[in-house]
Amino acid sequence: xxxxxxxxxxxxxxLIGNGFLIVGTLFWATVALLFGWIGPRGRFIxxxxxxxxxxxxxxxxxxxxxxxxxxxxxxxxxxxxxNHRSLFDIPALLTTLPGETRFLAxxxxxxxxxxxxxxxxxxxxxxxRKDLGTARDSFADAVAELENAGVSVLVFPEGTRxxxxxxxxxxxxxxxxxxxSGLAIVPVGIAGSAKVQxxxxxxxxxxxxxxxxxxxxSVQDFGVSxxxxxxxxxxxxxxxxxxxxxx
Numbered sequence: 001x002x003x004x005x006x007x008x009x010x011x012x013x014x015l016i017g018n019g020f021l022i023v024g025t026l027f028w029a030t031v032a033l034l035f036g037w038i039g040p041r042g043r044f045i046x047x048x049x050x051x052x053x054x055x056x057x058x059x060x061x062x063x064x065x066x067x068x069x070x071x072x073x074x075x076x077x078x079x080x081x082x083n084h085r086s087l088f089d090i091p092a093l094l095t096t097l098p099g100e101t102r103f104l105a106x107x108x109x110x111x112x113x114x115x116x117x118x119x120x121x122x123x124x125x126x127x128x129r130k131d132l133g134t135a136r137d138s139f140a141d142a143v144a145e146l147e148n149a150g151v152s153v154l155v156f157p158e159g160t161r162x163x164x165x166x167x168x169x170x171x172x173x174x175x176x177x178x179x180x181s182g183l184a185i186v187p188v189g190i191a192g193s194a195k196v197q198x199x200x201x202x203x204x205x206x207x208x209x210x211x212x213x214x215x216x217x218s219v220q221d222f223g224v225s226x227x228x229x230x231x232x233x234x235x236x237x238x239x240x241x242x243x244x245x246x247x
Contacts, residue, residue, distance in 0.1 A: 026115075053095045070215045079153055079183050085163075102125060157170040189214070215247070217237070
């Protein structure tokens with residue numbers, strides 16, 4: 001009998017998890033649009049994003065286990081950099097990130113009706129990697145948002161979801177953002193999200209995933225002249241955190 005329990009559980013969570021992704025996303029994005037003007041720009045929408053994330057995880061039967069190597073200041077500002085292998089990386093991060101954080105999101109997400117409008121209202125920054133000039137403007141906007149709103153920013157340095165255990169090559173943009181803003185980089189290793197739902201799959205397998213936050217790395221210790229060394233160091237830290245190894 002037990003051999004049938006897991007497949008039925010997967011079917012159940014796939015149905016209600018994806019159901020919430022459709023209906024819940026539409027509902028909460030609409031709420032964000034209607035009331036996003038309340039308070040400082042993006043604060044209400046950040047709250048909505050956390051509520052939406054908890055809903056995605058709850059209905060999908062996914063438990064997130066966060067761990068912090070060192071305490072992070074909830075009022076502080078950081079550039080968080082995480083690996084990316086699953087749609088579930090985003091709700092896992094939104095429910096565990098300390099303080100208010102904006103995402104750098106690809107342009108196509110902003111073109112989705114209602115959802116994309118809510119992202120723009122919330123101060124999330126679009127990235128058009130096909131247009132180098134636009135990408136530069138986007139990072140300039142991100143730096144301005146950091147300075148004006150006093151928030152952190154999350155970057156997926158791989159640029160897209162990986163389909164293998166190995167990290168993809170890192171894009172430079174997030175590192176230039178950190179160097180220009182002077183904010184410390186916090187490496188983040190997410191483990192287990194691809195087992196829940198890998199790229200190009202709609203099947204949801206309930207379970208647990210880990211979000212391991214590393215210690216902040218001061219970009220002032222590197223500078224622009226040592227950018228490659230900074231990228232290599234962050235990559236090594238993320239790989240270590242994914243494997244859950246001690247520093």
